[in-house]
Amino acid sequence: MVTLAEVAKCAGVSSSTVSYVISGKRSISEATRRRVEQAISDLGYHPNAGARALAGKRSHIIALVVPLRTDVYVPIMMEIAIAVTVAARQYGYDVLLITNDEGPEGVRRVAASGLADGVILMDVELDDDRIPVLRTQGTHAALIGLPDDTSGLACVDHDFAAAGAMCADHLADLGHRDVAFIGYSPVVYQRHAGYAERTLTGFQDRAAERGLRILHRPCEGTYDSTAGAFARILADRPETTGFVVQNEGAIGPLLSLLRTTGRIVPEDASVVALCPESLAEQYSPRLTAVTGPAEELGRVAVDLVMRRIEDGTPAEVTLLTPVLTTRESTGPAPRTR
CATH class of the missing domain: 1.10.260.40 (lambda repressor-like DNA-binding domains)
Structure with a gap:
């Protein structure tokens, strides 16, 4: 050396x-x-x-608190983490990974030790209990995700409410009136994960404006749980012709279940997914999808925390605009069933 x-x-x-x-x-x-x-x-x-x-009087290290949960889509989290690492190196900084199972104590330990000059939090919840620690310690921090109270914080996230609204608009424009939203597992909503709750709220609000009849069914993302959610949808609303999926694990099972029940996509049922482009392209038919660049979240988060470190830039919230790409999985609502 x-x-x-x-x-x-x-x-x-x-x-x-x-x-x-x-x-x-x-x-x-x-x-x-x-x-x-x-x-x-x-x-x-x-x-x-x-x-x-x-x-x-600087360590030239940024601590990145990454989620360690079974209910997150690991490829996206890794893409963000890699983007953070690459962007940090451009500032001459290294990245220290901390798992979120350490909770507030992990954030407090890093902040108090001076081991890192700044902290980036991922997987932010609406009432995230790590945020009071950041405020108390005066830690230079950036959040990938939005809590309910963003005062004094630097945050970046996809505009999930707009993403949910895009899904409702797309299906409404195609003439669908009965639409089901297959979401994440119940525990994700119970812990108030911002990405899940904001997407659902955006979808529900726009659906109400467009006169859609909707159902929301949480799902673990396994074949069995997706089959259960699908069966409940058809039992409660057999006229359903539009499906919105915000659960990467449920996409494949849903397409399979539609085929086995004699529903052709998109002639009989349309499917919109909130997922990465690469995943949307893997299925047959290719999926109409609402996406956002995960790597940009990491890059912007590093820019935000570095501005806090360098000159104490005031708090700011950056929302990245989602994009809806139409593919073969959506089409006009069928006239008859």
């Missing part, structure tokens, strides 16, 4: 000068600074995080 002394020798300066360039603690001439930076780049030197913290 390359040492600070080796960097100093390569640049023709003292070790203390290299430390000052890294920490910014003292003013160094432009020519000298460039020589040191070139030596760091040529040798591939990576300053020790502890040493940087002592020298510059």
Whole structure:
């Protein structure tokens, strides 16, 4: 491993000068600074995080609190985490992963230790019990998700209410009047996950405006649970011709169940999914889907927390606009059944 002394020798300066360039603690001439930076780049030197913290009063680390739950779609969470890591490196920061099962105590420990200069929270709930810790500790933080009270917070999220409304509008425009919403498992709604509740609220509000008759059925995402939800939908509202699915695990089972009950998609039943583009393209027929770029959530979150670290930028809420892409799974409502 390359040492600070080796960097100093390569640049023709003292070790203390290299430390000052890294920490910014003292003013160094432009020519000298460039020589040191070139030596760091040529040798591939990576300053020790502890040493940087002592020298510059910063650790150059961002803590990312990632969800560790069975009811989240792991590929999306990983895509966000990777985007955070890549964006952080562009600022010269490393990322420390913390699992959300540590709860408020984990956030308190990181904030109090000075181990990280900032924190990014994922999987934010409407009444998230980690947020009071951030406020009390005065931690530089960004949230991927919106709590009910965003005052004093920097947040970024997809506009899930708009996404739900888009689904209702699309099916209403196609002439569907009886529509079912197959959502996440009951526990997701019980813990008030913002992405689930806001999507459902946006869908319900727009459905009421468009005169749709709707049903909401939570679902674990397994074949059996999807079959149970589907059977209840048909028992309660046999005229249902439109389905909105916000549960990645339930998409495949729903398409299979529609086929086995003699319903052709989209001639007899239309399906809209809230899922990644890559997933929508995998099914036959390809799914009409409402999506948002997961990687942009990570990038914006890093930008937000870095602005908080650098200059205490005031709180702000950024909502990313969802996109509805029409494919083969939706069509005009059938005239007769």
